Amino acid sequence: MRSATMPSLTEIPLILGELLVLLVKLLFFFLEACYRLVVPPSRKDVAGKVVLITGAGHGMGRCTAKRFAKLQARVVIWDINEAGNSRTVKEIQSSGGEVYAYTVDVTKKEKVYEAAEKVKKDVGKVDILINNAGILVGELLLELTDDQIQRVMNVNVMAHFWTIRAFLPDMLSANEGHLVAISSAAGYFGKNFLVDYSASKFAVTGMDESLELELMKNYDNANIKLTIVHPYIVKTGLVHGYTSRFMPILEEDDAADTIVDGILRNRRKVFIPSDLRLSVVFKYIMPHKSYLALADFFKSETCSQGKQD
Numbered sequence: 001m002r003s004a005t006m007p008s009l010t011e012i013p014l015i016l017g018e019l020l021v022l023l024v025k026l027l028f029f030f031l032e033a034c035y036r037l038v039v040p041p042s043r044k045d046v047a048g049k050v051v052l053i054t055g056a057g058h059g060m061g062r063c064t065a066k067r068f069a070k071l072q073a074r075v076v077i078w079d080i081n082e083a084g085n086s087r088t089v090k091e092i093q094s095s096g097g098e099v100y101a102y103t104v105d106v107t108k109k110e111k112v113y114e115a116a117e118k119v120k121k122d123v124g125k126v127d128i129l130i131n132n133a134g135i136l137v138g139e140l141l142l143e144l145t146d147d148q149i150q151r152v153m154n155v156n157v158m159a160h161f162w163t164i165r166a167f168l169p170d171m172l173s174a175n176e177g178h179l180v181a182i183s184s185a186a187g188y189f190g191k192n193f194l195v196d197y198s199a200s201k202f203a204v205t206g207m208d209e210s211l212e213l214e215l216m217k218n219y220d221n222a223n224i225k226l227t228i229v230h231p232y233i234v235k236t237g238l239v240h241g242y243t244s245r246f247m248p249i250l251e252e253d254d255a256a257d258t259i260v261d262g263i264l265r266n267r268r269k270v271f272i273p274s275d276l277r278l279s280v281v282f283k284y285i286m287p288h289k290s291y292l293a294l295a296d297f298f299k300s301e302t303c304s305q306g307k308q309d
């Protein structure tokens with residue numbers, strides 16, 4: 001049986017001192033958050049910075065890449081889909097942006113490490129890494145094949161391990177860098193037909209939170225920024241057959257605007273739409289059955305992709 005260690009009498013003043021410091025910190029951070037609601041942090045300058053985006057051959061990745069190129073960043077795009085990548089390159093170059101494209105399957109760890117070395121040689125140290133590539137099958141757990149489940153985990157979460165392990169050491173050496181994870185609303189809420197997908201996105205959420213602590217406690221508060229993005233449904237083609245009573249389906253350009261703005265302002269967590277944050281709060285403070293009843297009332301449903309096609 002575990003037992004809590006009771007503080008000795010001599011430790012009590014120390015603990016009371018720490019408690020006081022904690023209360024001051026809590027108040028300060030709360031007031032800071034309120035202030036930041038009114039006066040957002042300013043946007044950082046990314047001109048000349050190397051921004052690598054996985055899955056930039058389509059959807060939000062492409063839109064995000066185009067925005068960073070417009071801000072004069074040196075954009076590196078990775079995608080398994082060569083044709084998609086080429087289209088992104090064309091669109092960026094036609095508006096005068098700088099872009100480097102690599103065909104990479106982010107699930108193949110050796111290929112990721114190889115491509116990472118190539119990027120470092122061709123373009124330089126990556127300043128901002130955006131792990132965006134993702135897939136979704138949308139089927140009942142028992143209807144999925146083993147391979148489909150494995151692939152969802154490989155693309156949506158394992159790839160983050162490979163890319164971060166490839167680029168974080170240089171960021172640590174320079175004591176500067178920014179890691180961005182595109183998770184999902186399904187990284188906070190379970191969803192019908194999304195057992196595998198939601199599991200992968202919850203994993204990304206856990207990875208991000210633990211990495212933050214790891215960097216703080218083991219790397220002397222290294223100056224590495226982290227941003228995690230939780231979009232709801234965005235019209236990119238990734239999700240078919242979605243219905244909701246109240247939640248709007250978002251346009252990819254609007255989502256990309258919010259993602260880029262969040263990164264430039266070094267926001268820690270970005271919810272798209274922003275009021276999604278409230279649902280997270282409700283989820284954790286409500287009795288579980290009330291939460292399920294509320295979710296049912298909203299009638300936000302992801303349907304089987306197979307049955308939609």
Ligand SMILES: NC(=O)c1ccc[n+]([C@@H]2O[C@H](COP(=O)([O-])OP(=O)(O)OC[C@H]3O[C@@H](n4cnc5c(N)ncnc54)[C@H](O)[C@@H]3O)[C@@H](O)[C@H]2O)c1
Binds near residue numbers: 055057106132237
């Ligand atoms: N669309 C949504 O409703 C939605 C909602 C929440 C979160 N997200 C997340 O946002 C991210 C982007 O989604 P999207 O809607 O723009 O998707 P998308 O399908 O439009 O684009 C995903 C891109 O990832 C690439 N990709 C897939 N597997 C890859 C691999 N193994 N290696 C390299 N590239 C690979 C695809 O080729 C594609 O270009 C994903 O992580 C997704 O899970 C999307």
